[in-house]
Amino acid sequence: MPTLILVRHGQSEWNLANRFTGWWDVDVTEKGVEEARAAGRLLKGKGVMPTLAFTSVQKRAIVTLHLALEECERLWIPEVKDWRLNERHYGGLTGLNKQETRDKHGDEQVHIWRRSFDVPPPPLEKGSTFDLSDDPRYAGIDVPDTESLKLTIERVLPYWESTILPELEKGETVIISAHGNSLRALVKHLSNISDDEITGLEIPTGQPIIYQFDDAMKPGERYYLKDS
Numbered sequence: 001m002p003t004l005i006l007v008r009h010g011q012s013e014w015n016l017a018n019r020f021t022g023w024w025d026v027d028v029t030e031k032g033v034e035e036a037r038a039a040g041r042l043l044k045g046k047g048v049m050p051t052l053a054f055t056s057v058q059k060r061a062i063v064t065l066h067l068a069l070e071e072c073e074r075l076w077i078p079e080v081k082d083w084r085l086n087e088r089h090y091g092g093l094t095g096l097n098k099q100e101t102r103d104k105h106g107d108e109q110v111h112i113w114r115r116s117f118d119v120p121p122p123p124l125e126k127g128s129t130f131d132l133s134d135d136p137r138y139a140g141i142d143v144p145d146t147e148s149l150k151l152t153i154e155r156v157l158p159y160w161e162s163t164i165l166p167e168l169e170k171g172e173t174v175i176i177s178a179h180g181n182s183l184r185a186l187v188k189h190l191s192n193i194s195d196d197e198i199t200g201l202e203i204p205t206g207q208p209i210i211y212q213f214d215d216a217m218k219p220g221e222r223y224y225l226k227d228s
């Protein structure tokens with residue numbers, strides 16, 4: 001049965017510092033390293049062994065993938081990195097402290113920026129500290145200046161359909177190491193969650209989520225591997 005493993009990166013430096021992160025490339029913390037390793041040990045313990053990996057071009061997801069694969073002795077499997085699996089772009093909020101932003105703009109506004117379905121945060125100014133348009137990993141890509149969850153879905157889903165789903169169909173056990181919002185995009189699609197409800201779904205760091213697909217490639221109920 002084709003199996004999909006989704007894992008959100010382990011705790012990042014800016015998760016810990018409570019800063020809006022988005023496309024900014026922060027590393028995982030010591031706790032994040034341990035979460036990633038624990039995810040790999042769980043995969044091994046449950047006998048869910050990935051044969052193909054996908055991740056973003058952001059180091060917190062890449063490092064998490066590698067640590068998990070190391071623990072389940074699967075560092076050797078093929079891996080594909082693609083910007084379409086990146087975290088949603090946090091626009092002009094990138095780098096700001098979440099609590100200070102609440103103090104300045106109010107809880108409600110910050111909640112809208114963080115969790116509304118289709119309201120993007122204010123755009124990032126061109127040439128500002130967190131502008132990544134000249135980063136070599138994005139050469140030839142029109143780097144967004146902000147993204148809502150809706151806009152994130154619009155780049156994650158075509159990639160899922162064109163590149164990841166066909167590999168599952170071939171029978172691969174696919175692991176995707178990605179981010180809170182790129183994974184929300186996938187879970188929304190796979191579990192058929194409404195625009196309103198998806199914004200309430202929080203995906204914990206380093207906790208493998210499993211979908212098993214039937215012969216018609218219909219995903220079953222999602223579950224946390226730790227609960228199986």
Ligand SMILES: O=C(O)[C@@H](CO)OP(=O)(O)O
Pocket residue numbers: 015019020021022023087090114180181
């Ligand atoms: O800062 C971010 O990029 C994300 C994920 O950590 O935060 P939020 O919980 O607001 O989606």
